Amino acid sequence: YELTNAVSDRNTQDALFFINSLLSAGFFPLQILGAMTNQIRKVLLAKGFIESPQGKAWNPRCQYDQFQHRVMPAIREYDGMLSNLLAEWNQTLSSKDGDAGDGKKKKKGKKKSKAPTTELLIAKNPRSPYPVYLMLQKSEKFTKAELFDAVERLSAADLKLKTSGQNPKLVLESVALHICSKR
Numbered sequence: 001y002e003l004t005n006a007v008s009d010r011n012t013q014d015a016l017f018f019i020n021s022l023l024s025a026g027f028f029p030l031q032i033l034g035a036m037t038n039q040i041r042k043v044l045l046a047k048g049f050i051e052s053p054q055g056k057a058w059n060p061r062c063q064y065d066q067f068q069h070r071v072m073p074a075i076r077e078y079d080g081m082l083s084n085l086l087a088e089w090n091q092t093l094s095s096k097d098g099d100a101g102d103g104k105k106k107k108k109g110k111k112k113s114k115a116p117t118t119e120l121l122i123a124k125n126p127r128s129p130y131p132v133y134l135m136l137q138k139s140e141k142f143t144k145a146e147l148f149d150a151v152e153r154l155s156a157a158d159l160k161l162k163t164s165g166q167n168p169k170l171v172l173e174s175v176a177l178h179i180c181s182k183r
């Protein structure tokens with residue numbers, strides 16, 4: 001948690017310290033990169049909410065109690081809309097998968113379509129809003145363009161770790177430096 005918090009807080013010194021600590025403790029470089037990637041993905045999801053119509057409820061200076069009463073309902077609405085959209089996409093995809101080569105649909109037993117599981121929801125556990133509050137605050141430290149760039153850098157680092165034989169410590173430090181630097 002310390003590493004992911006350091007990265008999303010753009011704290012270069014702490015991020016480098018925790019990368020080295022985790023490597024020294026025997027963590028695999030891809031585990032460390034995966035944690036960083038997951039954190040940036042969460043920050044990007046929070047930024048997406050903030051820039052949505054529902055995100056107008058958010059104010060970076062709001063107190064936690066205001067957040068719970070004003071912003072969490074907007075996040076639940078946003079997550080609900082996203083969940084419905086994903087269900088529609090899944091339904092469309094599953095109906096296309098049911099098409100036979102001759103254009104006729106295969107006969108299948110009628111199954112009730114359940115909501116898709118996803119990691120794309122901001123408040124997977126709406127009963128625990130404090131981590132969501134913190135993530136929205138962290139997203140204010142980045143522009144959307146910086147987050148997209150971070151995702152690209154993390155992807156490139158993943159490829160380097162898997163194919164290049166480069167020093168994993170240097171690859172991880174390089175991506176952390178890039179993400180934490182304020183442009």
